[in-house]
Amino acid sequence: MIPFIDLKAQFARIEADVRRRMDAVLSHGQFVMGPEVFELEKRLAEFTGAAKVLSCSSGTDALLIPLMALGVGPGDAVFVPSFTFVATAEAVSLTGATPVFVDIDPVTFSMDPADLERRIEDLRDGRHGPGLPESLAGLTPRGIIAVDLFGIPCDYPAIQNIGYRHGLFVIGDAAQSFGASLQGRKSCALARISCTSFFPAKPLGGYGDGGAVFLRDAVDEELYDLMTSIRVHGMGTGGQDKYTNVRVGLNARLDTLQAAILLAKMEIFPEEIDMRQTVAAGYAAAIDPDRFTAPRVPAGSVSAWAQYSVLARDAQSRAAAQERLKAAGIPTAVYYPKPLHLQQVYASLGYAPGSLPVTEDCSRRIFSLPMHPYLAESDVRRIAEVLNADVLNAD
Numbered sequence: 001m002i003p004f005i006d007l008k009a010q011f012a013r014i015e016a017d018v019r020r021r022m023d024a025v026l027s028h029g030q031f032v033m034g035p036e037v038f039e040l041e042k043r044l045a046e047f048t049g050a051a052k053v054l055s056c057s058s059g060t061d062a063l064l065i066p067l068m069a070l071g072v073g074p075g076d077a078v079f080v081p082s083f084t085f086v087a088t089a090e091a092v093s094l095t096g097a098t099p100v101f102v103d104i105d106p107v108t109f110s111m112d113p114a115d116l117e118r119r120i121e122d123l124r125d126g127r128h129g130p131g132l133p134e135s136l137a138g139l140t141p142r143g144i145i146a147v148d149l150f151g152i153p154c155d156y157p158a159i160q161n162i163g164y165r166h167g168l169f170v171i172g173d174a175a176q177s178f179g180a181s182l183q184g185r186k187s188c189a190l191a192r193i194s195c196t197s198f199f200p201a202k203p204l205g206g207y208g209d210g211g212a213v214f215l216r217d218a219v220d221e222e223l224y225d226l227m228t229s230i231r232v233h234g235m236g237t238g239g240q241d242k243y244t245n246v247r248v249g250l251n252a253r254l255d256t257l258q259a260a261i262l263l264a265k266m267e268i269f270p271e272e273i274d275m276r277q278t279v280a281a282g283y284a285a286a287i288d289p290d291r292f293t294a295p296r297v298p299a300g301s302v303s304a305w306a307q308y309s310v311l312a313r314d315a316q317s318r319a320a321a322q323e324r325l326k327a328a329g330i331p332t333a334v335y336y337p338k339p340l341h342l343q344q345v346y347a348s349l350g351y352a353p354g355s356l357p358v359t360e361d362c363s364r365r366i367f368s369l370p371m372h373p374y375l376a377e378s379d380v381r382r383i384a385e386v387l388n389a390d391v392l393n394a395d
């Protein structure tokens with residue numbers, strides 16, 4: 001049985017270091033905001049090139065904190081892809097604002113800049129239709145959350161240009177792309193504000209929940225202070241004591257133990273990102289392009305390969321491939337079987353099937369193969385062999 005992701009192989013490598021660092025926390029006893037938390041923030045800033053890093057309790061809170069700091073709330077529209085994990089839109093809803101769903105590029109599966117701009121202008125000019133339901137009328141466009149789906153950085157130059165021209169903030173949801181890069185710049189330092197997650201299955205995963213917000217530019221000191229306050233119950237940051245509360249905030253701190261674990265994992269992380277490239281290259285060379293579309297990383301980008309997702313010709317061929325792989329002891333998963341605009345939670349917005357055609361087409365045909373740094377070359381070959389034996393589509 002090949003594991004979908006293999007945390008055991010990684011643990012065997014780092015066990016001594018993880019135990020040593022956890023022991024140190026148990027000894028000093030500063031379980032909340034201990035020194036490891038600040039050491040990790042510094043390490044993450046060095047690694048990504050971001051000016052400031054604020055660790056927090058999850059990737060979801062890493063999205064919510066900057067939205068709160070920017071004053072996003074009721075009556076505001078934030079443009080998000082529909083083809084993503086629910087947290088991207090959920091963070092918007094938690095502020096009282098409304099997510100407006102944007103279609104994706106069929107190659108990178110990330111927000112399509114042309115579709116984004118069309119929907120911004122349609123909302124601004126009050127042009128409603130199936131792709132922009134009447135329920136959104138009157139909302140004020142405020143910002144964009146772009147998602148680096150499966151580990152590939154989205155088209156930040158184009159998206160930021162659109163954001164700039166329409167006066168909208170851009171947040172990069174880099175929950176799946178920590179370790180990736182675009183034109184030599186690291187993920188989490190591509191947009192003015194970026195967020196990531198340390199959920200165990202993400203490229204840099206802890207042994208529990210965690211996340212971080214990244215500010216690319218040193219001039220964003222004020223935003224950083226505001227987010228620091230929001231992280232801990234809106235406390236005063238001007239040297240007041242912690243029982244001086246100046247705004248509504250959260251309890252969104254990263255545990256010291258998680259920070260200690262992540263510091264151990266950072267030691268081998270760059271090498272693991274390289275190992276993921278080898279696995280991905282093995283898949284790309286072995287998958288029959290006449291039967292399945294392997295992911296294509298745009299020139300100048302390096303993926304963090306959070307997922308290795310391929311497209312089948314149709315839903316039937318996907319089901320057959322998943323069955324065949326399962327019978328051979330190879331697990332697969334579908335990210336995401338139901339796009340957010342068609343989820344019950346967003347039914348009241350009134351999006352109809354067909355309103356985001358590329359998203360809906362991909363959700364019917366996509367599935368992910370096992371992907372982790374420790375996947376052996378022989379396993380990659382075997383997975384591709386079983387995948388390619390597609391009798392349904394045999395010519």
Ligand SMILES: *Cc1c(COP(=O)(O)O)cnc(C)c1O
Pocket residue numbers: 058059060061084085087088147173175176196197198199209210211
């Ligand atoms: C995992 C994920 C999140 C949320 O992260 P959590 O740490 O689970 O809260 C947000 N956005 C995307 C794209 C994700 O994959």
